[in-house]
Amino acid sequence: MDPMAEIKATFFQECEEQLVELESGLLAMDAGDDSSETVNAVFRAVHSVKGGAGAFGLDDLVHFAHVFETTLDEVRAGRLAATAEVVKPMLRAADILADLVRAARDGGFVDPARCETSSAELKKITGIEDTAAADDDGMDGLVFQPMQVALPPIGDAPASGAPDLDIAALLAAAQPEPEPAPAEPGGWTLTFKPKAELYKKANETVLLLRELARLGDVEVELDASELPLLPHLDPEGSYLSWNIKVRGPAPEGDIREVFDFVESDCDLTVAPIGAEGEDASGLSADDVAAIASAEAELDIAALISRAQGGIAETSEPVGQSSEQQPAPVIAPAPAAPVAAAPAPAPAAAAPPEGREAKAAAAAATIRVDLDRVDRVIDLVGELVINQAMLAQRVTEAGMARASSVAVGLDELEQLTREIQDSVMAMRAQPVKSVFQRMPRLVREVAAVVGKQVRLVTDGEGTEVDKTVIERLTDPLTHMIRNAIDHGLESPEKRIAAGKNPEGVVRLSALHRSGRIVIEVADDGGGINRERVKNIAIEKGLIAADAALTDEEIDNLIFLPGFSTAATISDISGRGVGMDVVKRSIQELGGRISISSRPGLGSTFTMSLPLTLAVLDGMVVTAGQQTLVAPLTAIVETLQPRRADVSNLGDGARVISIRGSYVPLVDVGLSLGYRSEPLDAEQGVALLIEGEGGRRAVLLVDAIQGQRQVVIKSLEANYRRVPGIAAATILGDGRVALILDIDALVAASRGTEAPRMLQAG
Amino acid sequence: MNVLGMTQMSDPLTHAGMGRELISFRIGSQEFCVDIMDVREIRGWTPATALPQAPPFVRGVINLRGAVLPIVDLGSRLGLGQADPTARHVIIVAQVQNQIVGLLVDAVSDILTVTDDMIQPTPDVASEMVRNFVRGLLAIDGRMVSFISLDRVLPEKDLEVAA
Numbered sequence: 001m002d003p004m005a006e007i008k009a010t011f012f013q014e015c016e017e018q019l020v021e022l023e024s025g026l027l028a029m030d031a032g033d034d035s036s037e038t039v040n041a042v043f044r045a046v047h048s049v050k051g052g053a054g055a056f057g058l059d060d061l062v063h064f065a066h067v068f069e070t071t072l073d074e075v076r077a078g079r080l081a082a083t084a085e086v087v088k089p090m091l092r093a094a095d096i097l098a099d100l101v102r103a104a105r106d107g108g109f110v111d112p113a114r115c116e117t118s119s120a121e122l123k124k125i126t127g128i129e130d131t132a133a134a135d136d137d138g139m140d141g142l143v144f145q146p147m148q149v150a151l152p153p154i155g156d157a158p159a160s161g162a163p164d165l166d167i168a169a170l171l172a173a174a175q176p177e178p179e180p181a182p183a184e185p186g187g188w189t190l191t192f193k194p195k196a197e198l199y200k201k202a203n204e205t206v207l208l209l210r211e212l213a214r215l216g217d218v219e220v221e222l223d224a225s226e227l228p229l230l231p232h233l234d235p236e237g238s239y240l241s242w243n244i245k246v247r248g249p250a251p252e253g254d255i256r257e258v259f260d261f262v263e264s265d266c267d268l269t270v271a272p273i274g275a276e277g278e279d280a281s282g283l284s285a286d287d288v289a290a291i292a293s294a295e296a297e298l299d300i301a302a303l304i305s306r307a308q309g310g311i312a313e314t315s316e317p318v319g320q321s322s323e324q325q326p327a328p329v330i331a332p333a334p335a336a337p338v339a340a341a342p343a344p345a346p347a348a349a350a351p352p353e354g355r356e357a358k359a360a361a362a363a364a365t366i367r368v369d370l371d372r373v374d375r376v377i378d379l380v381g382e383l384v385i386n387q388a389m390l391a392q393r394v395t396e397a398g399m400a401r402a403s404s405v406a407v408g409l410d411e412l413e414q415l416t417r418e419i420q421d422s423v424m425a426m427r428a429q430p431v432k433s434v435f436q437r438m439p440r441l442v443r444e445v446a447a448v449v450g451k452q453v454r455l456v457t458d459g460e461g462t463e464v465d466k467t468v469i470e471r472l473t474d475p476l477t478h479m480i481r482n483a484i485d486h487g488l489e490s491p492e493k494r495i496a497a498g499k500n501p502e503g504v505v506r507l508s509a510l511h512r513s514g515r516i517v518i519e520v521a522d523d524g525g526g527i528n529r530e531r532v533k534n535i536a537i538e539k540g541l542i543a544a545d546a547a548l549t550d551e552e553i554d555n556l557i558f559l560p561g562f563s564t565a566a567t568i569s570d571i572s573g574r575g576v577g578m579d580v581v582k583r584s585i586q587e588l589g590g591r592i593s594i595s596s597r598p599g600l601g602s603t604f605t606m607s608l609p610l611t612l613a614v615l616d617g618m619v620v621t622a623g624q625q626t627l628v629a630p631l632t633a634i635v636e637t638l639q640p641r642r643a644d645v646s647n648l649g650d651g652a653r654v655i656s657i658r659g660s661y662v663p664l665v666d667v668g669l670s671l672g673y674r675s676e677p678l679d680a681e682q683g684v685a686l687l688i689e690g691e692g693g694r695r696a697v698l699l700v701d702a703i704q705g706q707r708q709v710v711i712k713s714l715e716a717n718y719r720r721v722p723g724i725a726a727a728t729i730l731g732d733g734r735v736a737l738i739l740d741i742d743a744l745v746a747a748s749r750g751t752e753a754p755r756m757l758q759a760g
Numbered sequence: 761m762n763v764l765g766m767t768q769m770s771d772p773l774t775h776a777g778m779g780r781e782l783i784s785f786r787i788g789s790q791e792f793c794v795d796i797m798d799v800r801e802i803r804g805w806t807p808a809t810a811l812p813q814a815p816p817f818v819r820g821v822i823n824l825r826g827a828v829l830p831i832v833d834l835g836s837r838l839g840l841g842q843a844d845p846t847a848r849h850v851i852i853v854a855q856v857q858n859q860i861v862g863l864l865v866d867a868v869s870d871i872l873t874v875t876d877d878m879i880q881p882t883p884d885v886a887s888e889m890v891r892n893f894v895r896g897l898l899a900i901d902g903r904m905v906s907f908i909s910l911d912r913v914l915p916e917k918d919l920e921v922a923a
């Protein structure tokens with residue numbers, strides 16, 4: 001990859017992170033968190049995107065980000081409260097920003113009308129006319145934007161947008177205002193004398209001064225008295241110092257923070273203005289303005305002429321102003337002319353980025369190519385198998401358990417396990433990355449169907465293997481769409497039902513018994529069972545006279561071709577409904593179930609394995625074959641008595657477990673490893689709980705033990721096998737098949753609802 | 761005539777160096793061959809784990825250095841009757857499209873270097889096996905060797921299609 005493309009790729013990667021930060025920050029604000037930390041994080045995110053985009057000349061992105069940033073700055077400065085009316089448009093703007101970033105990355109296209117609408121929305125909030133950004137090419141205008149919005153002191157100064165800033169008006173506006181906070185000093189007097197090191201480290205005093213200007217109204221006075229004559233001038237020396245007055249309520253800490261990174265490279269004093277007994281300089285606003293405008297340009301020229309003059313008349317170093325001080329150059333920083341912006345980097349960039357760097361150092365991470373991690377995982381999988389084979393050989397060779405070889409092998413086994421766990425942990429990711437995509441989805445779907453929806457997420461930190469994460473997005477997206485489109489009622493109906501017009505969709509994740517459980521719950525009307533049943537009859541999915549339990553009716557929505565939407569909406573209801581969700585969950589080795597209460601809402605519960613690579617299994621024998629049953633499905637194992645087993649109808653058997661009859665599945669028989677049924681008393685029974693909590697008993701010849709097995713795909717070189725979920729390799733090097741519990745149970749269950757109904 | 765024959769002979773040789781190389785093997789009394797480029801390795805028979813609901817020609821799966829490899833009894837697949845594998849039987853590990861499959865055969869006999877013009881077109885016979893698998897015939901030292909294609913050696917991937 002050429003270096004530029006690489007840098008760009010990094011930029012987009014970082015953009016993704018910033019966008020995530022942005023959205024989660026905005027959502028926190030939406031939830032009422034208006035701490036400056038959150039607001040700053042949001043601002044920083046937009047700002048970084050803008051900065052990077054500027055460097056790559058992504059103008060659309062820069063312009064939009066700029067408008068966004070301006071609005072955020074209002075919030076950051078406390079001039080705009082982060083109410084719902086403010087945050088909601090910002091969320092929409094964040095979506096557009098994300099689209100713009102992706103469009104820039106993938107060469108896509110974002111409807112300019114959308115950007116316009118959103119920009120207009122943002123501008124409306126702040127009441128700021130966008131002037132500079134629209135015409136300025138590049139960053140100059142942007143740099144000064146924060147100062148522009150800093151203009152209206154209290155509120156009603158509409159002159160804020162005027163492109164040519166009136167310094168007199170500015171000072172007049174600022175000065176007569178008596179500082180309201182009595183405890184605060186009126187401001188701070190600073191002396192700032194950079195050392196040469198400051199410049200060597202590529203710091204820029206103008207940026208620091210500009211940053212100061214953000215904290216209040218600033219008077220900057222250049223002290224060039226130490227400037228030597230040209231022959232004595234060290235080109236890399238530092239001779240200039242500044243006396244600065246910052247007026248405003250800014251605390252000392254904020255002032256010092258500006259100099260955070262140059263502190264050791266300058267002499268800095270900060271004192272309250274009052275302490276020197278010197279308040280507003282005797283100059284009136286008009287005087288200041290006059291001096292500023294007159295001397296701003298003269299400044300450099302005067303200095304140069306002074307230095308040059310020094311060469312000519314060496315005896316008179318300070319020629320013109322034989323007063324106590326060399327001519328003070330008073331230049332109110334807010335009025336710093338555009339031309340004085342040599343560095344395109346916006347002033348605000350420096351401190352926040354520094355902070356980020358610190359945060360990054362705290363939690364050091366590296367990016368690693370996923371292929372490399374996968375390779376390690378594969379190798380560790382092989383290592384586990386090899387280790388098990390070795391252990392078996394040692395046992396076969398008749399070595400004592402206490403022999404040093406056996407002990408060494410035990411240690412090796414522990415190490416191998418630990419390596420395996422650590423490697424798996426490398427792949428584990430919090431579900432946050434999936435959950436984070438959902439707020440946007442909710443906003444968009446809610447807007448399309450005209451419902452008010454609040455998404456509540458819980459357990460975002462729950463970790464699960466990356467492969468599972470990757471394949472979670474689609475089913476979750478579908479379920480959330482479904483919950484909003486079909487689950488929640490319209491606001492009118494909700495009000496009529498005495499509910500909050502804003503519906504709640506709750507998305508939660510948690511670990512439960514070695515699996516991850518993800519729930520999508522809505523507080524809508526619940527499943528309309530009458531309607532579901534009628535539709536199923538109408539579509540010929542069930543017989544008209546079928547007597548179904550509530551649970552069975554609820555599960556009808558998982559049937560292929562079932563869609564309850566009366567009209568096919570844009571969102572869901574194209575007939576690729578819950579059956580697709582169910583299938584994709586099952587492909588992940590997961591289960592999905594539904595519970596619904598009329599009037600109170602529905603909950604979809606997905607239970608998924610934490611990883612697709614290893615499985616805790618019970619190794620069993622059935623009809624001479626060694627098989628593995630997933631341990632998570634097994635509730636208990638029991639030794640059946642002949643008296644407990646009864647024949648039911650033609651060939652089917654049930655077993656009585658503590659008084660309730662459970663269907664008996666003869667594993668050897670149903671997989672075709674045995675032609676005659678196994679005598680229950682000769683075998684071992686595994687009570688299992690399958691999808692939807694349905695129970696069955698698997699009858700096998702014997703249990704060999706429990707072990708963790710590495711899952712190997714059968715489909716890679718062969719094809720799907722009914723009743724078999726995957727394969728694994730046992731310690732003796734032979735392949736063992738992993739049972740697909742749900743499929744086995746379903747196949748043996750004549751009474752299983754969907755199957756029967758499909759036939760009917 | 762002779763000159764013409766020579767050029768025809770040398771053309772594929774110059775293109776492919778030694779011409780096309782085939783591995784020939786024996787199942788019962790018949791001899792077959794496959795392109796050597798499709799063959800990954802040759803190994804001895806190890807007992808396979810039987811798969812439920814598999815066609816009779818699929819013997820099961822074995823562990824090939826961590827990968828699960830289906831074993832096809834090629835004789836059974838070609839309609840020559842099921843093998844009764846012993847330690848002397850051989851598994852030819854072959855690449856078929858993007859899958860790896862083990863072919864159970866009686867023995868590997870030779871590596872043949874042939875040119876395309878040595879491969880005779882398959883005569884029309886009624887056998888479906890011949891139509892599905894045999895790409896051509898070779899006469900090697902008076903014996904007939906069938907050049908077979910492995911594309912259809914595994915059962916259909918999609919169960920619905922197969923049903």
